[in-house]
Amino acid sequence: xxxxxxxxxxxxxxxxxxxxxxxxxxxxxxxxxxxxxxxxxxxxxxxxxxxxxxxxxxxxxxxxxxxxxxxxxxxxxxxxxxxxxxxxxxxxxxxxxxxxxxxxxxxxxxxxxxxxxxxxxxxxxxxxxxxxxxxxxxxxxxx
Amino acid sequence: xxxxxxxxxxxxxxxxxxxxxxxxxxxxxxxxxxxxxxxxxxxxxxxxxxxxxxxxxxxxxxxxxxxxxxxxxxxxxxxxxxxxxxxxxx
Numbered sequence: 001x002x003x004x005x006x007x008x009x010x011x012x013x014x015x016x017x018x019x020x021x022x023x024x025x026x027x028x029x030x031x032x033x034x035x036x037x038x039x040x041x042x043x044x045x046x047x048x049x050x051x052x053x054x055x056x057x058x059x060x061x062x063x064x065x066x067x068x069x070x071x072x073x074x075x076x077x078x079x080x081x082x083x084x085x086x087x088x089x090x091x092x093x094x095x096x097x098x099x100x101x102x103x104x105x106x107x108x109x110x111x112x113x114x115x116x117x118x119x120x121x122x123x124x125x126x127x128x129x130x131x132x133x134x135x136x137x138x139x140x141x142x143x
Numbered sequence: 144x145x146x147x148x149x150x151x152x153x154x155x156x157x158x159x160x161x162x163x164x165x166x167x168x169x170x171x172x173x174x175x176x177x178x179x180x181x182x183x184x185x186x187x188x189x190x191x192x193x194x195x196x197x198x199x200x201x202x203x204x205x206x207x208x209x210x211x212x213x214x215x216x217x218x219x220x221x222x223x224x225x226x227x228x229x230x231x232x233x
Contacts, residue, residue, distance in 0.1 A: 123172050
């Protein structure tokens with residue numbers, strides 16, 4: 001599993017806690033590539049953790065990877081989780097306590113949602129606004 | 144007193160993913176509503192997907208409009224990013 005990308009090392013402004021992003025994918029490569037893209041587009045100030053593939057490196061989701069992702073991504077401002085496909089939701093839901101105030105599971109297209117959420121987090125908005133930015137991705141046309 | 148400001152720039156390069164991201168991150172830090180227009184289309188500058196969806200290309204005229212308490216600063220910041228970030232593409 002990859003280390004989180006875009007962990008802030010220095011800030012031009014006063015240090016602030018940003019919302020972290022966890023990308024849950026059936027594919028390690030898809031999660032890591034998407035994390036890398038979102039980190040580049042947003043300028044590298046947001047913690048994005050790729051939680052892709054099964055524990056033995058196959059295609060599927062891993063509760064252990066998601067749990068580790070949640071731990072790494074939370075710096076106090078909360079975490080927004082993005083699943084790649086509906087079946088990843090089962091893995092995430094099984095882990096989350098009811099009404100955890102620090103975590104939002106967002107329903108969004110994976111790549112667009114990851115980029116939109118990470119850019120919103122980089123701007124310093126709260127976790128509800130980060131999740132809303134991801135979910136607005138349903139309406140973003142490419143052409 | 145909320146105010147409106149507007150400024151236009153001609154892009155030196157295409158508005159690719161990274162400059163669009165830099166623009167949206169910067170816009171999101173202002174309280175004002177900020178929009179970007181190009182080729183007859185307008186996007187919320189705080190929405191990176193909206194900004195990328197404009198498909199603004201080198202040589203195109205782009206207008207930044209802001210309305211709110213920090214509108215003047217927002218327009219200045221975004222014009223600076225459009226001027227710098229599109230030079231290298233992304």
